Amino acid sequence: MIGAASLALALLAGAPRTGPRAAPPGGAAPPVHVTADEVEYRYKERKAVFVGRPLVKLTREDSVLLCKRLVADNDAEGRISHAVCTGDVRFTRGQKLATCEVATYDDAKGTIVCEGHPVLHDGDSVLHGELLTYDLDQDRAVMTKAKGTVVQRPGEGDATGRRKKRSAGEGAK
Template sequence: MRRIVGFLAVNAVLLIPAMALAQQINFGGMKANTKAPVEVTADQLNVNQDSGQAVFSGNVLIAQDQMRLKAPKVEVNYAKGDTSKISTLHATGGVTLVSATDAAEAQEAVYDVAAGTVVMTGNVLLTQGDNVMSGNRLDVDLSTGMGQMQGRVRTILTPGKK
């Protein structure tokens, strides 16, 4: 019996740091229709036809279905050879991603439109109701609403009220 208790105690201690490094999260509120049109508004737009890149700057707001992404600057990269298809949106300068029930902030984010994923990096802060989580990187699959927080994850959970 002591061996079993000792074995369980050692394994629990070994698993705690791993749990602190990555946390799987359900983002029911961040689930979005990734086939919906992407609307971008900004104060300014610069387009480089040669590189197939567009840069929106100043109060940039990207909207798709229920998702909203705000940033000071967003670079739009188009699919090779097809400037009618967006490949990625790279937001920098402090990014906020919001949905009906969830909100996340980070230094930058890359939205892969074709894959329907958003990767936020740099001091990520996620708020889901009264619960708060922080880490270095947040990966969100918008089609499933599932995500993973990585890099020294810290969570503050607020128990439900009766």
């Protein structure tokens, strides 16, 4: 089922389509697709407010950002250029999962910035910090003021077989 927000954005962008847009020519950022239960479009402001019951879903290639409310700024062509996601925020890409209080998507930079107790899970690794910046184009995460990193790998342990804890600066993911 296509969410009302997906259809509304497609129509507002001027083309009667219901799926994700094709990537613009010239190497521009990949298209972004949003599904939600409710959308309010503020034409004069070029803003769209999405509400999910339970969650709004913003998808860019294999990256998914989920939250209860997303406020997006659109460019002249109707593409999302910037969006702020709040309420039960989760970001996934492959086996990586990040949670936080507020996530900001920037289309031009190709980043998602997570603030408010961000936590990044990557397999057995868990990283807590102050600010998580995820570069979608480079598939790279940077956590500032990283703390509480635990890396557990099969066969890694001390003489008693207990797992070793590593700090953020000791080769953690």
